[in-house]
Amino acid sequence: MTVTRKAGKSPKQAGLGNPQLMEEPETRKLIHKIVALAKRTGAEDVEVHIDEVAEALTRFANNEIHQNVAERGLTMSVRTIQDGRTARVTTNRDDEDSLRGAIESAMSLAKSQPKNPRLLPLPGKQRYRRVRRFDPLTARLSADERAKAVRRACDLAVSRGQIAAGIFASGQKQTAIGNSRGLFAAYRDTHAEFSITMQQGTAASWAKANFGSVKGFETQALAERASEKARMAQNPVELAAGKYTVILEPSAVLDLVGFLFYDFSATAIEDKRSCLNDRVGKAVFGENISIADDAYHPLQLGAPFDGEGMPRQRITLVDRGVVRNLVYSRSSAKAHGKKPTGHGFALPNEYGEAPMNLVFSGGNSSVDDMVRSTDRGLLVTRLWYIREVDPYEKIMTGMTRDGLYLVEKGKIASAARNFRFNQSILEMLRNVELMGPAVRATGEESFEMVVPAMKIRDFHFSEVTRF
Amino acid sequence: MHLRHRNLTTKNGQVGTLAQSESLGIGIRVLANGAWGFASTDRMTREGVMHCAAQAVAIARASALAKRTEIKMAAEDFYIDSWQSPFRKDPFEIPLETQVALLLAADTEMRRVKGVTLTEAGMDFRKIDSWFASSIGSRIHQSKLISGCGIAATSFRGDEIQKRSYPSSFGGQYALQGYELVDSLNLLKHAQRIAEESVALHSAVQCPEKTGTLILGGSQLGLQIHESVGHPIELDRVLGQEANFAGTSFLTLEKLNHLKYASEIVNVVADARIEHGPGLGSFAYDDEGVPAQRTDIIKDGQFRGYLSNRETAHLVGLKRSSGTMRTESWNRLPMIRMTNVSLLPGTWDYDNLIADTDDAIFMETNRSWSIDDRRYQFQFSTEIGWEIKHGKKTRMLKNPSYSGITTEFWNSCDAICNVDQWVLWGTPNCGKGQPMQTMGTGHGASPARFKNVKIGMAFAKE
Numbered sequence: 001m002t003v004t005r006k007a008g009k010s011p012k013q014a015g016l017g018n019p020q021l022m023e024e025p026e027t028r029k030l031i032h033k034i035v036a037l038a039k040r041t042g043a044e045d046v047e048v049h050i051d052e053v054a055e056a057l058t059r060f061a062n063n064e065i066h067q068n069v070a071e072r073g074l075t076m077s078v079r080t081i082q083d084g085r086t087a088r089v090t091t092n093r094d095d096e097d098s099l100r101g102a103i104e105s106a107m108s109l110a111k112s113q114p115k116n117p118r119l120l121p122l123p124g125k126q127r128y129r130r131v132r133r134f135d136p137l138t139a140r141l142s143a144d145e146r147a148k149a150v151r152r153a154c155d156l157a158v159s160r161g162q163i164a165a166g167i168f169a170s171g172q173k174q175t176a177i178g179n180s181r182g183l184f185a186a187y188r189d190t191h192a193e194f195s196i197t198m199q200q201g202t203a204a205s206w207a208k209a210n211f212g213s214v215k216g217f218e219t220q221a222l223a224e225r226a227s228e229k230a231r232m233a234q235n236p237v238e239l240a241a242g243k244y245t246v247i248l249e250p251s252a253v254l255d256l257v258g259f260l261f262y263d264f265s266a267t268a269i270e271d272k273r274s275c276l277n278d279r280v281g282k283a284v285f286g287e288n289i290s291i292a293d294d295a296y297h298p299l300q301l302g303a304p305f306d307g308e309g310m311p312r313q314r315i316t317l318v319d320r321g322v323v324r325n326l327v328y329s330r331s332s333a334k335a336h337g338k339k340p341t342g343h344g345f346a347l348p349n350e351y352g353e354a355p356m357n358l359v360f361s362g363g364n365s366s367v368d369d370m371v372r373s374t375d376r377g378l379l380v381t382r383l384w385y386i387r388e389v390d391p392y393e394k395i396m397t398g399m400t401r402d403g404l405y406l407v408e409k410g411k412i413a414s415a416a417r418n419f420r421f422n423q424s425i426l427e428m429l430r431n432v433e434l435m436g437p438a439v440r441a442t443g444e445e446s447f448e449m450v451v452p453a454m455k456i457r458d459f460h461f462s463e464v465t466r467f
Numbered sequence: 468m469h470l471r472h473r474n475l476t477t478k479n480g481q482v483g484t485l486a487q488s489e490s491l492g493i494g495i496r497v498l499a500n501g502a503w504g505f506a507s508t509d510r511m512t513r514e515g516v517m518h519c520a521a522q523a524v525a526i527a528r529a530s531a532l533a534k535r536t537e538i539k540m541a542a543e544d545f546y547i548d549s550w551q552s553p554f555r556k557d558p559f560e561i562p563l564e565t566q567v568a569l570l571l572a573a574d575t576e577m578r579r580v581k582g583v584t585l586t587e588a589g590m591d592f593r594k595i596d597s598w599f600a601s602s603i604g605s606r607i608h609q610s611k612l613i614s615g616c617g618i619a620a621t622s623f624r625g626d627e628i629q630k631r632s633y634p635s636s637f638g639g640q641y642a643l644q645g646y647e648l649v650d651s652l653n654l655l656k657h658a659q660r661i662a663e664e665s666v667a668l669h670s671a672v673q674c675p676e677k678t679g680t681l682i683l684g685g686s687q688l689g690l691q692i693h694e695s696v697g698h699p700i701e702l703d704r705v706l707g708q709e710a711n712f713a714g715t716s717f718l719t720l721e722k723l724n725h726l727k728y729a730s731e732i733v734n735v736v737a738d739a740r741i742e743h744g745p746g747l748g749s750f751a752y753d754d755e756g757v758p759a760q761r762t763d764i765i766k767d768g769q770f771r772g773y774l775s776n777r778e779t780a781h782l783v784g785l786k787r788s789s790g791t792m793r794t795e796s797w798n799r800l801p802m803i804r805m806t807n808v809s810l811l812p813g814t815w816d817y818d819n820l821i822a823d824t825d826d827a828i829f830m831e832t833n834r835s836w837s838i839d840d841r842r843y844q845f846q847f848s849t850e851i852g853w854e855i856k857h858g859k860k861t862r863m864l865k866n867p868s869y870s871g872i873t874t875e876f877w878n879s880c881d882a883i884c885n886v887d888q889w890v891l892w893g894t895p896n897c898g899k900g901q902p903m904q905t906m907g908t909g910h911g912a913s914p915a916r917f918k919n920v921k922i923g924m925a926f927a928k929e
Contacts, residue, residue, distance in 0.1 A: 057902055058529075061708040065530040069505040069902070070522055071798040073492065090488035092509045105487055112563035113482045114571075143504075143529035151533040165710035167901050197711040204710070242929065271478070272584040272623035350476055350483030350587070384714070387835040389848055389925045390866070391628040397846050397925060399839045401714075420837070420844060420870070422925050444712065462924045463870060465844035466717070 018140060019054040019072040021174045024186050027052075030094075031178035034076060037096070038103045039180060045122050046103070047179040047309075049077040049090075049346060054139075055171030058146040063154040063164050065147060079347060080106040081122065084115035086348055116348075118331050125182045128304045128311050129296060133189035134172070135213035141170040141192065153196055153223035160227055166196035170214060177309045187303035193442070194219045197402060198230040202467055203415065205229030206382050206402035208251065210442035212301050229381065229403045236415040237406060238464060245377035245433075246459040247370045247407065250441035252380045253454050256425055257358070258446020259388060259396060264293075264317050264325075265343075266332040267352025275394040275426065276323055283321045285429040288363070291318040293327060293343070293355030299440040299450045300357045307346030315341050317355060321430075329353040362452035363435030370434050370455040372410045377455075379405040379412060383421075386445050394425040398445075399465065419461035431457045468492065468797040469596040473559065476589040477570040480578060483587075485567075492797035497523045501538060502530035507798040541780040541788050543757055545604035550751035552611045553741065554645030558592040561646050566590055569654065570618075576658035577620045582666035585621035589638060590614075590649060591895075597754070605756040613747065613907065614648040615641035615895060620662040622669065629668035629865065631661035631850055635686040636833050641893030641907060643745040664851060667863060674852050674867040676923035680824065681869055682916045684831030687849055688810065689892035689910035695873040696728075696735055697808040697908065699842040700764055701791075702773040702783065713899050714840030717873070718770065723783060726770040729877035732813055735765040737774055739790060739806035744891040746909020748806035755792035755801055762789045764808065768878070776803050795904035802900050807891065809911030813883025817914060820882050827855040828922055830867045835925075838873075846870040848925050868925035876917060884913035 022030070031048045038046035052074045059067035077090040080103065087109030089102040146168040157164035174188035192214035197206045207226040209217035248256075260275075268274035276284070295302050295312040304312050308330055315325050328336065329344030329352050343353040371379060381403030389395040400418045407413065436453035469491045476483040493516055494507040504527025508519040558566070570588040577586040592614050599607040617639015619632040634640045634652055642648050683691065699716040703709055718726070729735075739759035741749050750759055755777055763771040773783055774791040793804040815823075830849040838845040852867030853860045891911045898905055 055902070056526075059901055060533060061710055062535070062706070064535040065502065065533040066708055067505070067800055067802075067901075068503060068526045068530040069507075069800050070526055071507040071902075073507075073509050073798060075490070077488075087485040087487075089486065092490050092492065109485050109487060109563060113485060113567050116481060118481070143526045144532065147529040147532040154533055154535075163707065163710075165707060167711065169901075195711055199707070199710060206711070271621075273621060273628060277623055277628075348482070348484050348486065350478040384840050385837040387837045389835050389868070392623070392626055395925070397835060397837045397848075399837065399844070401840050418839060420839075420846060422846075422927070462927055463844060463846075463921075465839045465841075466872065467839075467841060467843070 021052050021054060021172055021188060027174065027176045027186055028184055031176060031184065034078060034099055035178060035180050037099055038078060038080060041100060041103045043080040043103060043107060045081040045180050047079040047122055047177065050176040051075045053171065053173040055169065056143060057167055057169040058143065058150055059167050060150045060154060061165035063157050065150055068143065078102050078106050080110055082107060082110050084119055085110040085113055086119055088348060118335065120330050120334065122179045122181045123183055123309060123330065126185065126309060126311055128185055131296060131304050133212045133301055135190045138170055138190035138192050138214045139172045141214055146170065149219040152220055156223050156227060157198055161200065162227055162230055163199040164196060167193065168219065169193045175303055177305065179309065183309045185305040185309050189301050191301065192216065194222055196223050196226045198226040200230045200234065203230055203233035203236065204402050205233050208442050210448050211440065232405065232412065233403050233415040236417045238417045239406065241419065241461050241463050243458045243460050245374055245455065245457050247367060247374065247377060247379045248454050248456065249367060249381055250439050250451055250453050251443040252383045253451045254441035254449055255383045255386055255443035255445035256396060257451060258449065259386065260394065260425060261358060262354050264327055265352050265354045266326045266328045266336055269326060270332065273391065275392050280323050280326065282323060284323050284426055285318055285321040286432055287321045288432055288435065289318055289321050289429050290361035292316050292359050293357050294359045295357040297357065297359050297450055302357055306342045306344045308344040310340045310342040310344060312342035315355065327353050327355050359450040360438045360452055362438030365434040365436055367436060367453050370453065371407050371412065373434065374407045374455065375409060377407045378416060379407055382443065389422060395422055396425060397422045417467060418465050420463045420465065421460060422462045423460045428456055428459065433457055470796060471594040473592045475566060475570065476587065477574050478587050479585065480571065480574055482567060490796065493519060494797045494799065495520050495523045496800065497527050498538065499524045499527035500531035502527050502534045504530055505800045538778060539781055541777045541786060543603065543777060543788065546752065546756060547606045548751065549608040552643050554612045556646035558614055558646040559594065573618045573654040573658045576655055577618065577662040580659060580662035580666060582622050582624065583620050583662045584623045588618040590616045591638065599752065599754065599756055601756050607752050607756060609751055611643060611750065612645055613641065614644050614646060615639060615893065616649045616652055618654055618658055618661065620665040622665040624669045627669055629665050631665040632832055633657040633661045635892065636850060638895060641747055641895040643747060643749050668851065668865045671863040671865040673926065674828065674864040674923050676927050678919055678921055680827035680916065680918050681920040681922060682824065682827050682829040682855065682914060684914055685888060685890050685912045686892050687831055687833050687847065688912040688915055690833050690836055690894065691847065692735065692808055692810055692910045692912060693805065693894050693908060694836060694838045695842060695845055695876065696764065697805040700773050701803050702775045702779045703803045705773065706779060706782065712901050717841045717843050720783065722770055724769065724771060727768055727878065728765045728770040728874055729768045730880045731768045732883055733765055733768050733877055733880050734811040735808065736811065737762045737764055737806050737808045743807050743809065744911065746807035746891045747893040747895060747907030748909040753790045753792045754794045755788065757788045757790035760790045774803050774805065793906055795906055799902065799904045804899065804906045805897065805908040807909030807911065809891065809909065810883065812886040812889040812913050815882045815884045817884050817888050820884055820914065820916060821855060821860060822858040824855045824916065825857055828864060828867060829853040829855055829860065830869065843872050845873065846925060866926055868923060870921045870924045876920065879918045879920065880915055881918055882916040884915065888913035
């Protein structure tokens, strides 16, 4: 038996076009072959993960492309279970000797530890809701097409005396899981991202979009937006630190609330490392805050199954400010008498599970509405270098970046120098006065989620920087 | 490159993660039509590699569609060499049972302490083999062995979560060493102490909000160097190449040799040579085929040097790259990274420094770190603080933090401990670049004293 895929068939590629992913039957066959090899090698039970990527990223700065990369890769990850013990070994070498070596290493690693009383037998076959998130146009997007779009954005910058920097990325990936109890699940998607910073003198601003399809955004519209906001960012005034009403654009909201997602893990509560310790069932946030985890939301990407192969469930985490539910892996569900919610990480791990597809309920106000309703406050484009200062009150520190604007009497009055904030997210989500519609937001501190712009009172800025 | 990784952790008396991985592949960087292209593949057949090379050329030609300046590379010799990082014990040859047993024993020691609610311990080992070949004729094989190890105890009580880690936070200490690193750390000796401190912090006094004297422990000072010296001196940031993501730098080109970065007692070097120590930034050649070097960054307080590569060296008047191009893996483009950016030891004996201090706060073991995108304004908090009064370490303080402006802070340094306290700390998680790359960097530091520092702003109410 050989598990090496036929020469010339994979990776599928036409000339110098983008590599193609294996088709699902081929992926299924590869998993079955590895499972069979593991059983023949003596594994009691085995789980196989396949991850395959074909991605490219064009990076520009100083109005020209300076880095331009592409990668393809296939990894096979084998988890064996022997006598109440488990371990995982991952390789990207798909010849039979390498795979047998990975299986034997996993078995050897597993044997070296005491029995794990919480280790469960592998799950059997599951039913999954089908999601379609693969766009052939995005999968085919070429380096030339990305370069031409970048050129147009850079030309815009040059015409306005600005300097552009950013990325245009696109790619495709698949993840599949199968085991010796008959479970099989496979998912593939495409993704595209454009991010641009426009610098004018010592000021800068930024715009970014990330969608499953390159049709989800207009690169030149993002360049125009960043350019206009960079113009507005000239001559920032220095304001005193203190509490301000802020209007956070969706990217700024995302990068803050993205730090909350681990706290909804049942294992985090059990470990007493969550800010929701002793707070489940209580009104932790304002009544206007409702949060769900929903992998099937049309603005979300991601597989309909978790790292154990369990189907992802839509879970209401927060309902009108009250923490209603947590998410559970198979192990934490059993420990707490609950059903698994499909949020477990690949085993073995010490973190258990987490919601990865947060969706906020949002509101109806536009950012312009929020500005018009503000007598004095700050409009925040983006936050940067956010880190946790206090894990229980969820105080986060970080900086504003790339466009902070003073709002006075319902209008943008000027740019402002960037601030450092030290702000509890729990308190912040009790102080939300207005929200926009929830959108697919993208930043740099968190993965993409569906969140709204927010107008928030008493946001705490502690110090100001030099620009 | 061929990368092998083993990771084992324990939590609350049970094995958490037990995993191993390997990855083999090739990355090809080319200049074509005067522009850069990079492609990578794990298809290590003649056909796969040929296709990867052709793809890199096609990408470079696409880059040329948005090209405005000519690329000028600093000259470099070619090298044919093979290098193995020194180590005494190969962790991949140590029985796993031994490694798991040590972590579980440390875990048991921590869990003996009443009030501890979470215990964690971990080890991390990597073997990285790289074969570098370039069109100027270099053929370089390097083999590196990296080890990491640490423990942590957390205590939740009332409305507080407090944590103590040893020997450092976020996984512990990392070095270009073998299992001898684990042996040297003596986890069992420190397990009970940190567990007791995590519980005691609940009863400790809140760190005050004031402007005053600060003494930093070595590992925290290592991260301070990383954020407020190491990143600003990366020439790609200075030149705007990271403007969209990691940010730029206040260290614009005219400041070289003119800026008084720090007080006269401060000397910082970037040193990738193994003679500097077994740091995460130690190697024989960088990933552009340039030999490891030592560069003065701050000399007697004056700003003297950047981290450069062959493409940027000429912009700061250098005839040769300072040898700092590094890549995380075969599927990532080499880029300018820190090597070992270290504060050289001063002259103070640690006990004498404490005895010489009338009123200060000593802070150790990082808890959070943040700095603006031009590297002016920073804020750090640490797991624990101690009040220094009249030359003695007195009360424990909880939730300590400090903040400042980079050059003001470094100019306020008035005492640095000597070589007896100097440790080459490893930072394994430095993120930079798109696609993101995680790199290990080294930072030698001994405890040091700073005057007129803002303290306690992280918990200030107004």
